[in-house]
Structure formats: C-alpha cells, structure tokens
Amino acid sequence: MKKILILLLFTLVWQNVDAQVPTRWRATVQTDGGDLPFGLEIKPTKNKNKFDVFVLNASERFKTDEATLSGDSLIIPIAIFDAEIVAKKNAQTLVGFYRKNKGRTSFAQSPFQATLGYPFRFRTNKMSILGNTSGKWSVNFINAETQKASFAVGTFQQKGTVVTGSFLTTTGDYRYMDGNIVGDSLFLSTFDGSHAFLLKAKVEGDKISGKFYGGIKGFRMFEATRDENASLPDLGKITHLKEGYERFDFSFLNEKGEKISLSDDAYKGKVVVVQILGSWCPNCMDETNYLVPFYKKNKARGFEVIGLAYEKSTEPTFFKQKMDLLRKRFGIDYQLLNAGTNSSESASKSLPSLNQVIGFPTTIVLDKKGEIRLTHAGFSGPGTGKYYTDWVHEFESKIDELIKE
Secondary structure (H helix, E strand, O other), X not given: OHHHHHHHHHHHHHHHHHOXXXXXXXXXXXXXXXXXXXXXXXXXXXXXOEEEEEEEXXXXXXXXOOEEEEOOEEEEEEHHHOEEEEEEEXXXXXXXXXXXXXXXXXXXXXXXXXXXXXXXXOOOOOOOOOOOOOEEEEEEEEOOOOXXXXXXXXXXXXXXXXXXXXXXXXXXXXXOEEEEEEOOEEEEEEEOOXXXXXXXXXXXXXXXXXXXXXXXXXXXXXXXXXXXXXXXXXXXXXXXXXXXXXXXXXXXXXXXXXXXXXXXXXXXXXXXXXXXXXXXXXXXXXHHHHHHHHHHHHHHHOEEEEEEXXXXXOXXXXXXXXXXXXXXXXXXXXXXXXXXXXXXXXXXXXXXXEOOOXXXXXXXXXXXXXXXXXXXXXXXXXXXXXXXXXXXXXXXXXXHHHHHO
16 A cells, blocks of 8 residues: 555656646755755656756756656756766655766766755754854865865855855855754755855854865865955956066967967957856856856947866867857857866966966956956856946946947
8 A cells, every 4th residue: 555655646746747847856965074955946848758957056046957857767967067967766756866077087976865845955943043144254264184274255144044145265156055054053055066065064153163065075174253344365466467478369279170369350459358267167157147148238349258268178079069068058159269178277378478377267358459457366156146246347347448448
C-alpha cells in the first residue's frame, strides 16, 4: 500500500509538471561546511520532457539552460559556467550531484538534493532574533593557513529573520547572498553554478565572526565590524595607462579568425568601452547583461563596445563555443576577441600598455580621440543594490558627456 501511495504522489507531482505548472524546490549542494541551500523553480515547456529552470537567490531568478528529463533523471545544464546538475526524480525529491568543470579535463563534484516546496532558506525554528545585520560592514576574509586577510565591504538588509545582501571587493561582488538570522547566528548562501558560497557566523552587537566556505572545498575565516564608512580603494585608479605609453591599443582575433584592432576605422571618432571579461565569470555576466541593451540603445550615437575575452583555453574551436554561448544568452552583437587565458597575469601580459589588470571584469572607457577617460576594476552588480544603481548613473552620465564632446 505504501508503495502505491508513493507512486500516486509521484504521478501527481509530475502530472503538474506535464500540465505546465511551475514548482518550487529547496535545493542543497554539499560542501565542507555542510549543506548550501538555494531555491529552484522548475517549469515545463511546450516540448515534452523539457523544462525551464531558475535558480533562486534573494530577488534573482537565474535561468539555466533548458533542462531535460531523461528516463528518471533530470539534467540541468549551466553551460555558461561549465556546470550541470543531474538528479534522479522521485515523488517529492531530486537526488543526484552538482558537477563543475575546473579546466578542460578536470572537474569538481558534490552531492545534490532537492525537496518539493521552498518554505525557508535556513530553518529558523521560530527562535528570537538576537542580532541586527542591516547596514555596512568592514569585512576580512582570512586564510586559515597563511593568516592573510582579504578586505571586503559587506552590505546587508534584514527584514525579520531574512537577511540579504552582498560583499564588494576590488575584483567584483559576491552577487546575491541570501539567508536567515537564527537567534544570534547568521547563515547566508548563494549558488549560480559558478559561485557556491556559504557563510556561518555569530552576531555579537557590532561584530560578526565565523566561517566562510567558497566552492565545495574552499574555506576562510570571517570577521566583520559594523562600519557605515566602510569603502574600497578608488576602483578608478587601479588600472591606468603605463608610463611611457601614449595610447592604449591592441589587436586580437575574433571567433571568425579576423584580426580586430582598437585602431580600426570602425572605432575611430567614437566613444569606446573595452570590456575585459571571461564567460566563466559571474560578475562579467552581470556587466554584460547591463552593457548589451545600453550598447544597442546608444550605438547610433557613436558608441562602441569591444569585449576582450580571457577563457580557459585560447584554442579557436573552444573559444568560438564559449562566445556562441555568450551571444546566445545575452544577445551580444559587438566584437568578442580571443585575448588570452583566464588569469589576471595573462590579461596584464597581453595588454602591455596598462599598468595592471587585477581581475575580471575590468572596464576601460576611451573618448573619441582614443584617450582613456575612465577605468573601473571589478563590477558591483544588481545584488549590491545602491552600489549598482550609483555605478549605472555615473557610467551613463560619463558616456553621455563623452558622446557630446
């Protein structure tokens, strides 16, 4: 009888799927710090055994590639980040693994499971709220072995037991952190196929301390102090034209093998944004998601964008595959060039006229004369709230000013 009831329930759940009713699931990926939770929304398409899947973190609904039901397994690819989730479906559960390629031939894998329904992120057990995390924080992520600290600015919003926010660094933000305060304990997580972050910490007045897990195996100690004046170094001064160089220029090949140079006629007399990016980089994808519609809106005004892509390999076929994924996902119609491999050292070496490239993305704005007028290291995406809207305002104002010159 029990088996019959389970079978009936299983049938009802996936009949809802067949009837194109979206379902929400509480999913977890196992890390060294325990289960990392996030939300999933699974919605059937008009094609049999095909599904639209969204990863849920705070206000974001991150769409994966189209999922496929193959036999009793649901395959959820996240091709842009070389990742996938494969899980066997049961009545109200999905059980399987999350796998992410670390290079061309190696990958990391971790157990995955999901339960139908998404009533909570972290279980709060109706405990009293003994901490307030809203506001800005000076943060140090500390390597447990070397004791080397990396500075960040934390920005959180707390409503009841729900806490959302992000961490800002000189190379980008941690996107949409989402979680709960349970008594005096703070739990935050985010997952998008590339980022897999889990924070477990204790709140004591204006101090927060605990452990931060990045990826399946990464681990750092975490210390934060409330500081409404917390700020990063000037992100516009980190990258600049190197002394002894008069101009910023480069030449690289696009997906078709065509040589494209910043000095080409297509860019003369125009305001140009050079976007240093990688398809593997979530912050780069946030910036691309903003730049594409802005470019389309302003192209006719004498505005151009060139993407310098640094991928896991410069092999032409591999590069084209990655750029095809980018173009399909974001609708990119500006040049994407094969500039090097995915490290700040490679980017710095390939652009000798710049003093340094410390991370991805890095954005360089040139005026109609080809002179650098603005640079920006990293990108504060929409998960950072006011930091993002302030950047958009400043960027658009600068571009408008340069176009009118």
